[in-house]
Amino acid sequence: MADTTFGPKGWTPERLGDQSGKTYLITGANAGAGFQAARTLLNKNAKLVMLNRSKAKSEAAITKLKQEFGINADVSFIRMDLSVLDSVRKAADEVLKFVPRIDALINNAAIAQVPTRKLTVDGFESQLGTNHYGHFLLNGLLFDRIAESKGRIVVVASLGYNMGLKTIKFDDMNWDQGYGANTAYSQSKLAQMMFAYELQDRLAAAGRGDVQVFVYHPGSSATSLITTSGSRTMRFIWWLMTKTPMVQTAEQGSYPEVMCATEETLTKQRALYGPTGRMEMVGPVGRGTLNTHAHDKPVMTRLWDESEKAVGFNWNL
Numbered sequence: 001m002a003d004t005t006f007g008p009k010g011w012t013p014e015r016l017g018d019q020s021g022k023t024y025l026i027t028g029a030n031a032g033a034g035f036q037a038a039r040t041l042l043n044k045n046a047k048l049v050m051l052n053r054s055k056a057k058s059e060a061a062i063t064k065l066k067q068e069f070g071i072n073a074d075v076s077f078i079r080m081d082l083s084v085l086d087s088v089r090k091a092a093d094e095v096l097k098f099v100p101r102i103d104a105l106i107n108n109a110a111i112a113q114v115p116t117r118k119l120t121v122d123g124f125e126s127q128l129g130t131n132h133y134g135h136f137l138l139n140g141l142l143f144d145r146i147a148e149s150k151g152r153i154v155v156v157a158s159l160g161y162n163m164g165l166k167t168i169k170f171d172d173m174n175w176d177q178g179y180g181a182n183t184a185y186s187q188s189k190l191a192q193m194m195f196a197y198e199l200q201d202r203l204a205a206a207g208r209g210d211v212q213v214f215v216y217h218p219g220s221s222a223t224s225l226i227t228t229s230g231s232r233t234m235r236f237i238w239w240l241m242t243k244t245p246m247v248q249t250a251e252q253g254s255y256p257e258v259m260c261a262t263e264e265t266l267t268k269q270r271a272l273y274g275p276t277g278r279m280e281m282v283g284p285v286g287r288g289t290l291n292t293h294a295h296d297k298p299v300m301t302r303l304w305d306e307s308e309k310a311v312g313f314n315w316n317l
């Protein structure tokens with residue numbers, strides 16, 4: 001049954017109060033849902049730090065945002081390529097130097113539906129490397145600053161977690177066998193969700209209530225995700241889909257992201273937030289269905305341990 005916590009229209013930015021004094025970090029905020037979330041937060045006077053891969057796209061995004069919200073809009077970017085662990089480490093160093101508080105770190109950036117198997121410079125399958133390992137390391141490096149700020153970690157899932165293997169392929173993390181653009185993407189998003197749910201468990205076990213961790217997905221939203229990294233066929237299918245009511249706007253896709261970063265009344269962390277309308281792909285934002293394979297305890301514990309080894313970082317919670 002659809003969640004009615006926020007009324008028939010679901011959560012919308014109309015609920016968002018003044019954000020003066022708050023700082024939000026968003027990965028991949030120069031396009032798509034991340035850019036729209038940036039707009040909503042700046043509109044309420046938040047300070048926004050984007051962690052983006054492309055310098056040119058980031059500068060263009062900042063110009064656009066300053067045109068809309070004025071020259072004094074507090075928006076900046078730090079260059080970070082999530083697919084390169086060294087770049088993540090450098091970006092985290094800069095954040096720790098220049099950003100004194102983090103009210104929420106929104107793990108928004110991703111690549112999707114990469115048609116052929118590629119490895120990152122660190123030797124990971126590209127989608128797992130970018131979407132999961134890059135963010136896993138970034139969150140670990142920034143965790144203390146988020147905790148000092150009593151902030152939130154927001155992780156972006158995808159309904160794709162219900163596709164593919166629905167578990168982690170530990171014996172072949174890099175897909176030496178049986179690579180598929182969608183299966184590998186689905187696993188990378190499942191890995192991100194497992195990271196978040198395992199982090200919730202570890203924080204609870206350590207008796208820490210200083211950081212909250214929320215997971216959401218944007219449903220099916222007209223962003224540049226497929227056009228950036230998907231195959232020609234996928235791009236065509238996606239283009240056709242965007243002409244149907246099964247796809248909502250990028251702005252609507254950003255609502256759950258902003259909700260999870262800001263909504264004070266949101267308390268249930270072991271949940272999946274997002275659109276609650278047709279097939280949970282579009283519609284009013286609230287709490288959706290969370291299937292149990294996303295928090296299969298032995299799998300997520302093992303993934304955590306393997307991820308620490310893979311990125312060479314121990315969380316020490």
Ligand SMILES: NC(=O)c1ccc[n+]([C@@H]2O[C@H](COP(=O)([O-])OP(=O)(O)OC[C@H]3O[C@@H](n4cnc5c(N)ncnc54)[C@H](OP(=O)(O)O)[C@@H]3O)[C@@H](O)[C@H]2O)c1
Pocket residue numbers: 027028029030031032033034051052053054057080081082083084107108109110111112130156157158159217218219220221222223224225226228253
């Ligand atoms: N759109 C949907 O229907 C949908 C559905 C389910 C889940 N999602 C999730 O929603 C989130 C937002 O995606 P979107 O749909 O808004 O896609 P998008 O328009 O393609 O935006 C993705 C952002 O990620 C950045 N990015 C990609 N690779 C990066 C890297 N290596 N390092 C740093 N940044 C990187 C991109 O910036 P550059 O181009 O500069 O690299 C871009 O700003 C993603 O996590 C995606 O998995 C989207």
